[in-house]
Amino acid sequence: MRIAISGVNGLVGSTLKAFFLDRSDEVSEICRHKGTSHSSKIYYDFKENTIDTGALEGHDVIIHLAGANISDQKWTDAYKKEILESRVLSTKLLVKAIKEMNRRPKVFMCASAVGYYGQHDPSIPFHEKSPNGDGFLAKVCQEWEQACAELPLLGLRVIHLRFGMILSKKGGAMAKMLPAFSMGLGGRLGSGEQMMSWIALEEIPRIVDYVMTNDQIRGPVNCVTPHPVTNAEFTKILGEVIHRPTVFSVPGFMVKALYGQMGQELLLEGVRVIPKVLLESGYKFQYGHLKQTLEQVL
Numbered sequence: 001m002r003i004a005i006s007g008v009n010g011l012v013g014s015t016l017k018a019f020f021l022d023r024s025d026e027v028s029e030i031c032r033h034k035g036t037s038h039s040s041k042i043y044y045d046f047k048e049n050t051i052d053t054g055a056l057e058g059h060d061v062i063i064h065l066a067g068a069n070i071s072d073q074k075w076t077d078a079y080k081k082e083i084l085e086s087r088v089l090s091t092k093l094l095v096k097a098i099k100e101m102n103r104r105p106k107v108f109m110c111a112s113a114v115g116y117y118g119q120h121d122p123s124i125p126f127h128e129k130s131p132n133g134d135g136f137l138a139k140v141c142q143e144w145e146q147a148c149a150e151l152p153l154l155g156l157r158v159i160h161l162r163f164g165m166i167l168s169k170k171g172g173a174m175a176k177m178l179p180a181f182s183m184g185l186g187g188r189l190g191s192g193e194q195m196m197s198w199i200a201l202e203e204i205p206r207i208v209d210y211v212m213t214n215d216q217i218r219g220p221v222n223c224v225t226p227h228p229v230t231n232a233e234f235t236k237i238l239g240e241v242i243h244r245p246t247v248f249s250v251p252g253f254m255v256k257a258l259y260g261q262m263g264q265e266l267l268l269e270g271v272r273v274i275p276k277v278l279l280e281s282g283y284k285f286q287y288g289h290l291k292q293t294l295e296q297v298l
Contacts, residue, residue: 004042004056004105006030006090007065011171012111012163012204016063019205028059030066030094044097046090053097061107061212062098066090067144071173075136075262084140091147099154107212108151109159114197114224116141116162119269122195122230127276128162128220137265145220157218159211164224164273168201169298173266174238181238187248189255192232195270197224200287200297210283222275225288231270234290241294 003020007013008029020027028040044051056062067087073079091110098104117126118133132142141162151158166172180186199207204223211217229237239246255263275283287293 001061002026002028002059003061003063004028004030004059005063005065006044006094007067007111010065011166011168011201013063013065015201016065016205016208019209028055030056030062030064044090044093046086046093049089049093049096051093051097053100056094056097057101058103059105061109062094062105063208064091064094064108064110067111070137071176071262071266074260080136084143087140087144088147091144095148095150098151098156104154105156107159108148108156109161109208109212110144110148112141112145112160112162112220113137114162114164114222114271114273115265116145116220117271117273119265120271122193122270122272125272125274127274128222129276133271135265135269136261152218157215159218160220161208161211162220162222162224162273163204164197164199164222164228166201166204167198167293167297170201172201177238178242181242181244181246184244185248186235186239186244186246187250188232188235188246189250190231190252190268192230192235192249194231194268195228195272196231196234197222197228197271197273198234198290199224200293202297203285203287206286207278207283210278214281217277217281219277221277222273224273224275225285225290225293226275226279227289228272228274229290237291238294241291241298 030042034043042055068082115137118135118138145160148158167174235246
């Protein structure tokens with residue numbers, strides 16, 4: 001199978017590349033660096049609205065993961081624009097290229113996030129058919145998914161991978177937490193009641209492969225475990241697994257003072273998300289419960 005992946009240097013992209021290469025699939029990298037005529041790199045630049053359509057043509061699947069990191073810096077107006085445009089404009093560029101192809105891919109998979117649902121009461125479960133929410137991340141996810149709207153009309157099966165918090169010691173939010181927790185300085189954030197809908201990094205290639213090869217699945221897919229936890233529960237379990245106390249807490253006002261809107265939406269808000277599509281289609285989670293997952297991945 002020929003698979004083209006953008007964002008291949010990121011946490012998810014590099015993991016998927018290794019997974020597909022390990023089983024002898026052909027993987028091409030959609031990136032902003034030109035390769036040689038014999039390389040597997042496909043050049044594109046959404047800022048210049050440029051893409052090597054010829055090199056992209058003939059792939060069976062395109063997996064689009066690229067986008068500016070949402071937690072690298074505070075959300076100034078300029079950086080919020082970069083977060084949004086890096087996702088929406090790059091997706092529109094890929095859609096434009098696909099429309100021009102003679103041999104189009106069968107499947108287009110595009111990253112999204114559970115931020116699509118916004119902030120809600122922790123007791124209310126949300127699934128793929130639940131309405132979108134409010135806030136900056138919700139807006140980004142909605143526009144990102146909408147950028148793919150033309151593709152089903154061209155005969156492609158489109159999947160929106162709504163990722164939850166990805167658990168890995170290699171990178172992402174948990175990797176940033178571990179140093180403080182390892183020193184016994186970990187603790188809940190704000191009230192600790194906000195939901196954390198999570199997924200193990202090691203589970204993602206299995207989900208992507210499952211969805212990619214299941215012709216009945218299309219549209220949004222919540223890439224989260226069936227067992228979300230509150231921030232307080234996550235804090236307690238992580239402390240138990242690494243054998244460190246978690247007596248500290250960071251007041252919500254301090255989080256907002258330090259990180260602004262980013263801290264509010266990423267750290268103090270959350271939603272209980274259920275992977276209804278995966279469960280109803282028969283997918284079996286390998287990393288379902290938090291404690292067992294942390295014991296394995298750490």
